[in-house]
Every structure is written in structure tokens, then in C-alpha cells.
Amino acid sequence: MTLVKHSTRTVRKPCRWCGRSDLYWAHDTERAYHKHCDRCDTTGGFVLIEKDGSRHNCRNTDGSGDSMGDVYLDGPTDEDEKEATPVNAPVSQDVQAALGMLVGALTPQVDRAEIEAMVKEAVANVVFPTRTVVERVNSERKEFTGATHHKLSDVITSLMAGEHVLMVGPAGTGKSTIAEQAAEGLGLKSYSISLSPQTPASQLLGYMQATGDYVPSLFREAYEHGGLFHFDEMDNAHPSVLAVVNAALANGHMAFPDQMVKRHKDFRAIASANTYGRGATRSYVGRQAIDAATLDRFSVETIEVDETLENELCHSTGLETDQVERVLTFVRRLRANAEAHSMPVVISPRASVGMCRLLAAGRSWESTVQARVRRGMGDTEWNKING
Ligand SMILES: Nc1ncnc2c1ncn2[C@@H]1O[C@H](COP(=O)(O)OP(=O)(O)OP(=O)(O)O)[C@@H](O)[C@H]1O
Ligand SMILES: [Mg+2]
Numbered sequence: 342m343t344l345v346k347h348s349t350r351t352v353r354k355p356c357r358w359c360g361r362s363d364l365y366w367a368h369d370t371e372r373a374y375h376k377h378c379d380r381c382d383t384t385g386g387f388v389l390i391e392k393d394g395s396r397h398n399c400r401n402t403d404g405s406g407d408s409m410g411d412v413y414l415d416g417p418t419d420e421d422e423k424e425a426t427p428v429n430a431p432v433s434q435d436v437q438a439a440l441g442m443l444v445g446a447l448t449p450q451v452d453r454a455e456i457e458a459m460v461k462e463a464v465a466n467v468v469f470p471t472r473t474v475v476e477r478v479n480s481e482r483k484e485f486t487g488a489t490h491h492k493l494s495d496v497i498t499s500l501m502a503g504e505h506v507l508m509v510g511p512a513g514t515g516k517s518t519i520a521e522q523a524a525e526g527l528g529l530k531s532y533s534i535s536l537s538p539q540t541p542a543s544q545l546l547g548y549m550q551a552t553g554d555y556v557p558s559l560f561r562e563a564y565e566h567g568g569l570f571h572f573d574e575m576d577n578a579h580p581s582v583l584a585v586v587n588a589a590l591a592n593g594h595m596a597f598p599d600q601m602v603k604r605h606k607d608f609r610a611i612a613s614a615n616t617y618g619r620g621a622t623r624s625y626v627g628r629q630a631i632d633a634a635t636l637d638r639f640s641v642e643t644i645e646v647d648e649t650l651e652n653e654l655c656h657s658t659g660l661e662t663d664q665v666e667r668v669l670t671f672v673r674r675l676r677a678n679a680e681a682h683s684m685p686v687v688i689s690p691r692a693s694v695g696m697c698r699l700l701a702a703g704r705s706w707e708s709t710v711q712a713r714v715r716r717g718m719g720d721t722e723w724n725k726i727n728g
Contacts, residue, residue: 343385344367344394345367345383346365347366347378348365348366348367349365351363351365353418356397356408357411358399358401361399364397367390368385369388370383372386372388386412387412388413389411396409473489475527483528485525488650488654488657489522490514490650491647492519495642500527501527505611506610506641507640508520508612509613509615510615511646512687514644514689515647517573520573521533521571523611524571530567530568531571532571533570533573534571535573536577536582543558544560547561547599549599565603565605568607569609570611572613575618576625583629583631583632586635587638589610590638592604615628618630624685646690652665654690655697658694658698659701664697668696668697675714676688678728679726684725684726686722688714691713692713696713696714
């Protein structure tokens with residue numbers, strides 16, 4: 342028996358013996374007295390089959406007959422045939438024309454430029470949070486939910502590898518924030534000192550009182566008990582202080598005024614600077630050169646403006662999206678011009694975030710520009726940067 346399935350839907354007319362209608366029509370090619378079927382390109386009488394393609398085998402309840410004896414000449418009804426039309430049958434031209442009209446009527450008449458503008462507007466409204474996850478050596482995970490600079494993970498990886506890290510970048514790019522977040526990510530206590538030419542070495546080492554008592558420093562605390570110590574503005578420090586930094590990182594022990602102290606295994610140093618330690622630059626005129634031996638103890642990470650972070654900080658001021666976009670476009674144009682003309686001007690994310698805050702508070706555009714960007718700049722300089 343060779344069966345070729347004819348219908349794609351179940352039969353309309355139930356089996357005359359058992360009354361089931363969850364069956365299909367098929368041709369039995371060995372009962373070839375039926376005319377040729379164009380749809381299946383086969384010749385054979387119609388029989389009923391099950392869903393799995395086997396011949397339907399049933400019996401009348403009184404035993405008077407069975408479906409295996411049935412071969413139908415007439416087969417499917419007109420209605421069965423209609424329903425069994427293959428799905429991919431060619432659609433008539435009339436139907437195609439009607440579909441075309443329908444699609445035309447439903448599609449709004451917008452051109453490509455309009456669609457692009459709509460998409461741009463929608464995307465500009467979306468703030469993509471930067472996500473940083475730290476997997477610590479003990480398999481603990483620390484996920485930062487707030488905004489993070491994209492360099493945070495590199496800084497943490499270097500610190501985890503046992504390196505001390507020097508972050509170099511223009512003002513306001515987020516170096517001090519990275520230092521705090523790195524300590525949090527590593528599960529270390531965070532210590533920081535902002536260095537200036539007037540900072541004495543005793544602020545790092547602590548000192549002995551006239552009574553003979555030792556007054557410890559934050560640095561001593563971190564060195565002895567572990568923690569991440571941040572030397573902020575390291576290129577602004579007096580050379581005598583840099584000598585202490587150098588000594589602290591060079592050896593496993595250090596002489597404090599009261600005694601020698603062993604460096605804790607979880608002591609790490611992180612430093613930030615606006616220059617690479619080679620002395621003053623156009624924008625950072627007062628900076629000190631850092632001696633090569635001290636510099637050599639650090640892995641250096643360049644921290645530039647992270648525009649995604651800047652977007653996020655500006656949007657979080659609550660200023661309307663189109664105003665934030667205006668501020669960002671304006672500030673970035675000035676930044677690029679200052680760079681192109683080698684001007685000693687720093688236009689950091691503090692300028693863009695500050696502008697957004699002032700505008701959100703109701704200040705006018707002009708007064709906001711004066712307060713956060715122009716800041717008394719003369720006309721010649723301003724025309725150059727604003728060109
Ligand atoms: N990840 C962040 N999340 C929230 N605010 C941030 C983040 N990074 C930076 N900021 C904000 O941007 C401003 C500048 O950041 P920060 O002080 O860390 O920069 P900096 O590079 O240390 O600047 P400077 O060189 O002037 O010391 C701060 O107001 C800070 O709160
Ligand atoms: Mg800082």
C-alpha cells in the first residue's frame with residue numbers, strides 16, 4: 342500500500358464507520374482506478390489516513406464493516422478542496438492589487454529624513470548606564486549600580502594584580518571618583534590626601550609630640566592595616582613628599598617617626614595627576630616634575646573625558662532632553678576648538694554638568710555660559726574658542 346497525503350486539513354465528512362473527523366484524505370496509489378489528481382500529481386483512489394500518515398483502520402460498532410475496505414471515488418468535498426489549498430499557492434492578481442492598496446493606505450507618508458529624525462530623537466532620550474562588575478579573588482561580586490567611567494575596570498584590574506596606579510588626565514574627568522569606586526570595588530578602606538606644594542611630609546608620616554606620643558596619619562593607618570591610599574594631585578606635591586611616596590612603595594617596610602612598620606599585604610596606592618609628571622604644561626602651569634624612580638612604581642592609566650558618562654551625568658540633572666543636547670553640543674564644540682587652537686583652557690564635564698544644573702534651576706542660557714564656561718575670557722580668546 343502506497344499512500345500519498347492529499348489534504349492539509351482534517352476531513353469535513355466524518356468516517357462513515359466510526360464517525361471520527363480528525364482524519365485526512367490520501368491517495369492509495371495501488372488502488373489506481375481513480376482519475377489522475379493534478380494537485381498531488383498522482384493516481385489512486387481516496388482513502389482515509391491518520392495524522393501520522395498510517396491508514397485509518399476502524400470498525401463499525403456492530404461489526405458490519407470497516408474503514409479498510411473503503412476506497413472513495415468522490416474523495417474530498419468541494420469545501421475540503423478549498424481548505425486544502427496549499428498556503429503558498431500563488432495569490433491572484435486581484436488579491437495582490439487589493440493588498441497593495443491596503444498597505445499603501447496603512448503606511449504613513451513619511452520620508453527617510455523624517456524617520457531618521459524620529460529615531461535620533463528617540464535614541465537621544467535613552468540614557469545607557471555604564472555597568473561595571475568586579476569579580477574579586479574570593480569570588481565575591483561587586484556591581485556598581487551608578488555611573489562609572491569606562492576606565493574603572495582597567496584601574497581595578499591593575500590594582501588587583503598588585504600594581505599601584507597613576508591616573509593622568511585633564512581636570513574633571515573623574516579621577517578622584519574612580520579612586521573612591523576602586524576602593525569600594527576591591528572591598529578596601531578608602532583614604533585620600535590632596536597634595537599641594539605646601540603639604541608637609543609629616544602629613545603622610547605622622548609626627549611625635551613634645552610629650553613623646555606619636556600622632557599617626559591616615560597614610561600610616563592604610564600602610565599598616567591595609568587600604569587603598571589615594572595621592573590626589575600628585576604632580577602638585579613638594580619633592581620631599583614625593584620622596585616619602587617613593588620610599589613607601591619601594592620597600593616592604595618603612596620608617597615612621599615612632600618605629601619601622603611592615604607594609605600590609607592589602608595596602609595599595611593610587612595617584613592622580615593632570616600631567617604625566619614631566620613638569621608644567623600649557624593648561625597646568627604650576628605642576629611639578631615627578632622623579633623617574635617614583636613614576637616607575639606606577640602603572641599609568643590615561644583618563645580622558647568619557648562622553649557616555651558625561652551624557653549620563655548631564656541627563657541626571659533633570660534638565661529637559663533637548664536642552665541637555667544643546668549643552669553637550671555646545672560644550673563639546675568649545676572643547677574641540679580649545680584643543681585645535683592649543684588654548685590653555687580646560688572645558689571639563691564639570692562645565693557641561695554645571696550648565697545643565699544652572700539651566701534646570703531657571704538661569705538663562707547667556708548667564709549660564711558666562712558662569713560655567715566663559716568666566717571672564719576676553720573677546721579675542723572667546724571668539725577663537727566659540728568659532
Ligand atoms: N562616576 C561618576 N558618577 C557620578 N559623578 C561623577 C562620576 N565621575 C565624576 N563625577 C563627577 O564629576 C565631577 C568631577 O569628577 P572628579 O572630581 O572625580 O574628577 P577629577 O578627574 O578628579 O578632577 P580633578 O582633576 O579636577 O581633580 C565631580 O563633581 C564628580 O562628582
Ligand atoms: Mg580629583
